[in-house]
Structures are given as structure tokens and as C-alpha cells.
Amino acid sequence: MLSHLPILQVILPLMAAPSCLLIRKTTLVWLFTLAVSVAALVVSILLLQQVYATGPITYELGGWKAPWGIEYRIDLLNAWVLFIVSALSSVVLLAANTSVQKELEPNRQTVFYTLYLLCFAGLLGIVATGDAFNVFVFLEISSLSTYALIALGKDRRALWAAFQYLIMGTIGATFILIGIGFLYMMTGTLNMADLAARIPPLAESSTVLAAFAFIFVGICLKLALFPLHLWLPNAYSCAPSIVTAFLAATATKVALYLLLRFTFTVFGVDFSLSHLPLDILLIGLGLVGVFAASIVAIYQANIKRMLAFSSVAQIGYMVVGIGIGTATALQATLMHLFNHALMKGGLFLALAGLVYQTGGCRIEHFRDLGRTMPWTMAAIVVGGVSLIGMPLTVGFVSKWYLIAAAIEQRLWWVAVLVVLGSLLAVAYIWKLVEAAYFQAPQNKAGAAEKHEAPLGILLPTWLLIAANIYFGIDTRLPVEVTAAASQFLLGGAAQ
Amino acid sequence: MLLASHYNYWIVIALMMIGLYIVIAQGNLVKKIIGLNIFQTSVFIFYISVGKVDGGSAPILHEGDTLYSNPLPHVLILTAIVVGIATTALALALTIRIKHAYGSIEERDIQAAEAQQERTSSQPQPAVEKEP
Numbered sequence: 001m002l003s004h005l006p007i008l009q010v011i012l013p014l015m016a017a018p019s020c021l022l023i024r025k026t027t028l029v030w031l032f033t034l035a036v037s038v039a040a041l042v043v044s045i046l047l048l049q050q051v052y053a054t055g056p057i058t059y060e061l062g063g064w065k066a067p068w069g070i071e072y073r074i075d076l077l078n079a080w081v082l083f084i085v086s087a088l089s090s091v092v093l094l095a096a097n098t099s100v101q102k103e104l105e106p107n108r109q110t111v112f113y114t115l116y117l118l119c120f121a122g123l124l125g126i127v128a129t130g131d132a133f134n135v136f137v138f139l140e141i142s143s144l145s146t147y148a149l150i151a152l153g154k155d156r157r158a159l160w161a162a163f164q165y166l167i168m169g170t171i172g173a174t175f176i177l178i179g180i181g182f183l184y185m186m187t188g189t190l191n192m193a194d195l196a197a198r199i200p201p202l203a204e205s206s207t208v209l210a211a212f213a214f215i216f217v218g219i220c221l222k223l224a225l226f227p228l229h230l231w232l233p234n235a236y237s238c239a240p241s242i243v244t245a246f247l248a249a250t251a252t253k254v255a256l257y258l259l260l261r262f263t264f265t266v267f268g269v270d271f272s273l274s275h276l277p278l279d280i281l282l283i284g285l286g287l288v289g290v291f292a293a294s295i296v297a298i299y300q301a302n303i304k305r306m307l308a309f310s311s312v313a314q315i316g317y318m319v320v321g322i323g324i325g326t327a328t329a330l331q332a333t334l335m336h337l338f339n340h341a342l343m344k345g346g347l348f349l350a351l352a353g354l355v356y357q358t359g360g361c362r363i364e365h366f367r368d369l370g371r372t373m374p375w376t377m378a379a380i381v382v383g384g385v386s387l388i389g390m391p392l393t394v395g396f397v398s399k400w401y402l403i404a405a406a407i408e409q410r411l412w413w414v415a416v417l418v419v420l421g422s423l424l425a426v427a428y429i430w431k432l433v434e435a436a437y438f439q440a441p442q443n444k445a446g447a448a449e450k451h452e453a454p455l456g457i458l459l460p461t462w463l464l465i466a467a468n469i470y471f472g473i474d475t476r477l478p479v480e481v482t483a484a485a486s487q488f489l490l491g492g493a494a495q
Numbered sequence: 496m497l498l499a500s501h502y503n504y505w506i507v508i509a510l511m512m513i514g515l516y517i518v519i520a521q522g523n524l525v526k527k528i529i530g531l532n533i534f535q536t537s538v539f540i541f542y543i544s545v546g547k548v549d550g551g552s553a554p555i556l557h558e559g560d561t562l563y564s565n566p567l568p569h570v571l572i573l574t575a576i577v578v579g580i581a582t583t584a585l586a587l588a589l590t591i592r593i594k595h596a597y598g599s600i601e602e603r604d605i606q607a608a609e610a611q612q613e614r615t616s617s618q619p620q621p622a623v624e625k626e627p
Contacts, residue, residue: 136575137578140578156593157609157612159596160597163586166589167586171515171534181538181542181545185545
């Protein structure tokens with residue numbers, strides 16, 4: 001049983017997805033989905049423990065030996081990302097029943113859970129597999145189900161957002177496919193470990209360079225790295241609240257994992273960061289993304305959209321960490337991966353509560369929220385503070401490591417810009433605080449009734465928000481795992 | 496000589512550019528989907544070309560044949576074709592619903608409707624049109 005963990009991680013949600021269609025009762029389907037997600041979480045925790053104790057695990061699918069068959073290879077990096085994805089998925093699912101029953105029509109609720117599990121399986125598959133072509137297949141499984149999930153949104157703009165994302169996403173995925181084709185042409189293998197061994201002698205070849213360019217641009221489209229982020233704000237703001245919370249907490253993290261996997265493991269640090277000027281490119285794009293997206297975020301009236309732009313900015317920070325490319329910087333990126341999932345998961349779940357009670361999440365819905373929905377608003381404030389990066393929250397820890405990494409490399413301007421970027425986050429979070437605590441209520445009839453979000457949404461929200469504070473104070477788990485993972489990434493490439 | 500012997504790769508490049516151009520330049524959603532299809536098809540042809548070995552026969556064990564084409568890219572591309580069909584089907588389904596919700600499948604009209612919706616009211620428009 002234990003030796004089959006890597007495949008169980010992916011096959012469980014994949015098999016469970018169509019089974020959802022057989023169960024008609026929505027609450028039963030929800031419980032079933034939740035059970036599957038929690039099972040995946042248990043598997044990922046077992047994997048993480050095992051990898052941390054004994055090193056990478058490999059699993060041959062169907063018993064075919066590695067370069068010929070598909071191999072799943074779990075090392076610390078993907079064990080960490082698997083853990084993040086399945087943990088966040090489980091918490092988001094806790095809130096799903098309440099929110100979905102309110103936001104979706106009854107006949108669409110079973111389909112929602114099917115798509116959710118498919119997307120979940122796709123994301124886990126991308127992370128678990130050690131085969132380049134398999135990445136493409138799982139990428140499309142998760143992408144196709146994501147387009148359908150976004151199109152479930154109530155507003156008709158959701159359809160247009162899903163269509164735009166479909167066009168961009170398909171171009172991105174096809175670019176990755178072209179890149180993988182070039183790599184196969186040059187090396188005759190699709191196995192990542194095999195590729196990593198065969199690419200260095202071919203580093204001068206223009207085919208390998210073209211392969212890298214295609215794969216890099218394709219992943220950046222999926223990652224929504226500035227200036228390829230245009231699909232993200234629409235998709236996040238129009239999708240059902242639960243979908244937004246799930247995607248914000250997991251999908252971009254998986255794309256970032258792919259970027260790390262291809263630049264560091266497959267092509268190798270020497271090729272990506274020394275042979276090509278990728279470090280300057282990533283630092284530059286990341287910082288421009290931080291500023292451009294944060295400034296746009298300040299002017300958004302739709303708060304889901306505002307947080308979506310803030311996600312683009314946060315992706316910028318993670319990419320800066322990859323650009324700097326030292327062990328500390330990678331550690332900052334890997335920690336921010338976890339921390340950003342905690343903050344944005346918490347914030348979007350809080351918004352789900354707001355949508356549940358008020359039917360919308362524009363800035364006017366925030367008026368007097370400090371009194372009508374004190375717990376939800378408090379969650380948004382703590383999440384926001386963590387987003388800004390104040391001490392005692394997780395946001396501080398990862399930014400601290402990022403700035404330390406920049407200073408280590410004497411990139412003073414990067415450190416200064418990271419701090420300035422965080423100040424922009426203060427501006428848009430303050431807008432919410434001002435509306436919620438200092439503005440008169442919308443109806444002049446006097447004090448509005450207290451109408452707190454239902455416990456079904458509030459509890460998962462606070463679970464994530466509490467994790468924001470807990471891991472901001474007790475940083476042992478993320479720091480230890482990410483330190484070992486970043487060492488492994490750099491060490492693995494040097495071999 | 497390079498032109499003639501690698502003509503399939505030139506076709507791939509031409510199709511790829513045509514497809515991408517249609518996706519970017521056309522405002523009609525169905526035409527965009529067709530462009531996307533042409534773009535994906537060019538990649539399929541690319542993979543199939545990669546697998547071809549000069550003088551190689553079909554990869555089936557047969558007496559007298561010693562040189563075989565590489566079957567792996569063909570198998571890979573079968574998967575990619577399935578993915579492409581799924582994408583097209585989903586895109587077309589979305590287009591039908593966009594037509595119901597906006598009354599048009601021209602990008603310009605949809606964007607105009609969105610801009611108006613943004614200006615006049617913050618009220619969301621339902622995605623599902625009630626049949627009269």
C-alpha cells in the first residue's frame with residue numbers, strides 16, 4: 001500500500017470525479033468529494049514524511065521501467081506542493097456546500113463537484129509526474145475543467161472570461177507541447193530525469209533554446225506572469241466564489257512549480273540562469289508585475305477583482321525569488337507559495353461569506369461591514385495584513401527571506417522595490433478597512449442587523465486565517481521543508 | 496535542398512502562423528476556434544514528422560523489415576488530438592451560451608455590452624437566458 005502512494009495521490013480524485021455523477025444528492029456528493037480530498041491530503045502528508053526521511057521516491061506506472069514507461073518521481077519540492085494543493089483543497093471544500101447551494105442552481109451542483117475533482121486530479125498529476133508529456137496531459141485535464149468551472153459563474157461575464165481563458169490557456173498549453181516536441185527531437189526521451197542528463201551537452205543547440213523559449217512562455221501564460229496575466233482578473237472575479245478560492249490557492253502555485261521544475265531540474269541552473277539572462281528577465285518582469293498589478297488593484301471597485309490583481313502582484317514576488325536563484329531566494333519563493341495559498345485562500349473564502357450574505361462583493365457591500373459581519377471582516381483584515389507582510393503573519397516571513405536573499409546578492413534595489421511594493425498593498429487593503437469601519441451604513445434606517453456569514457463558511461475561513469498567524473509565529477515546518485527543498489533543487493542541478 | 500527535403504516542417508510553420516494570426520485577428524468566436532484548431536493541427540503534423548524515419552516502415556513486426564518509424568510521437572499525438580477535440584467542444588459549447596447571453600458572437604459586440612454593463616449598473620446580468 002505505502003509503495004503505491006504516488007499513484008494513489010492522483011488516481012483517487014481522478015476515479016472519484018465520474019463517481020460523483022452517480023450520487024444525486026448534493027450534500028452526499030459534497031461529503032464524498034470532501035472525503036476524497038481529505039484522503040488525498042493524508043496521502044500527501046505520508047509522502048512528505050517519507051520523502052523528508054528517506055529521499056526521493058520513484059514509482060513506475062504499470063511496471064514499465066523509467067525511460068520507457070511513465071515515471072512518477074516525488075522529491076521534496078513536489079511533495080511540498082502536493083501537500084499545499086491537497087490541504088488547501090480540503091479546507092476550501094469544507095466551505096463549498098454552503099456557498100455552492102446558494103450560488104449555483106441545484107442541477108449544476110453535482111457537475112460542480114465532478115469538475116472540481118477533475119481539476120484537483122489534474123493539478124496533483126502535474127505535480128506528481130516525472131514525465132514531460134504527462135505534464136501536458138494533466139495540464140489540459142486541469143485547464144479544461146477550470147474553464148468549465150469558471151463558466152458556472154452566475155453573471156454572463158463568466159462565460160466571456162472562460163472563453164478568453166480558454167483561448168489563452170490553449171495557446172499556452174500548445175506552446176508547452178511544441179517545446180516538449182523539440183526536446184524529444186533532440187534527446188529522444190520524455191523522462192525529466194533523463195532529459196536533465198541529456199540536455200547539458202546540447203545546451204548550445206538552437207533547438208534546445210527554442211524548446212526552452214516555448215516551454216517558458218507557455219508556463220508563464222498559465223502562471224499569469226505579468227504581461228501574460230490578462231485572463232486572470234476576469235476569470236477570478238466572475239467564477240463562483242468557491243472556485244475562485246480554490247484556483248487562487250492552488251492553480252497558480254502549480255504553474256509556479258512547473259516553472260521551477262523546468263528551469264531548475266530539466267534544463268538546469270547553469271542553462272537557465274547562467275547561459276541565458278533569465279535572472280534579469282524574471283526579476284524585472286516580477287517587479288514590474290508587482291507594481292503594475294498593485295496599482296491597478298487600488299482602483300478596482302470589485303473586490304474579487306482587486307484580490308485577483310493582488311495575486312498577479314504576489315506571483316511577481318515569487319518569480320523574483322526564482323530570478324535571484326540562490327538557496328535563500330528559492331526558499332523565499334517556496335515559502336511564499338505556501339503562505340500566499342494560506343492568505344488568498346482565507347481572503348477569498350471570506351469573500352465567499354460576504355457574497356453569501358450580501359449577494360455581491362463590490363466596495364459598496366463593505367460599508368459598515370465591521371458591525372454587520374464582524375468575524376468575516378476581521379478575517380479579511382488579518383488576511384490583508386498578512387498580504388502586506390506585517391510581522392507575526394506568514395506574509396512577513398517569506399518577504400523577510402526574499403529581502404534577505406536580495407541583500408545577500410547585493411541587489412539593494414530589488415530589496416527596496418520589494419518593500420515599496422508591499423506599501424502599495426497597504427493602500428488597497430486600507431480601502432476595505434475604511435469602508436468597513438469608518439463609513440456610514442448604506443441604508444439610512446439606522447444600525448443594520450447583524451448578519452454574520454454562516455458557520456459553514458466562517459469556520460474554514462478562520463482555519464486558514466489562524467494558519468496565517470500560526471505559521472507566522474511558529475515557522476519551523478515551512479522553513480525546514482523549504483530549506484531542504486531549495487538545497488535539493490540547487491544540488492540536484494549541480495550533479 | 497533544405498527547402499524541398501524538409502517541406503513538411505515548412506508547412507508546419509506556415510499553418511502555425513496562419514492559426515495564431517486567425518486567433519488574434521478575427522473577432523468572430525467561431526473563427527477564433529477554427530484558428531486555434533489550425534494552430535493545434537500544425538503541432539500534430541510536427542510531431543508526426545519527427546517520428547518519421549527515412550526508409551522506415553510502419554512499426555509492426557514483419558519479416559524482411561529491419562528499419563521502423565518511431566511510433567512514440569504518433570501515440571503521443573493521439574492523446575493531444577483527443578485533448579484538442581475536448582477543447583474545441585468546450586469552446587463551441589461556451590460560444591453557444593455566449594450567443595444566448597449576449598445575443599452575438601462578435602468580440603466587438605460582447606466588449607461593447609460589457610462596457611455598457613459596467614457603466615450603467617453594477618447589477619450582474621444572468622448567464623442563463625430565460626427562454627421566452
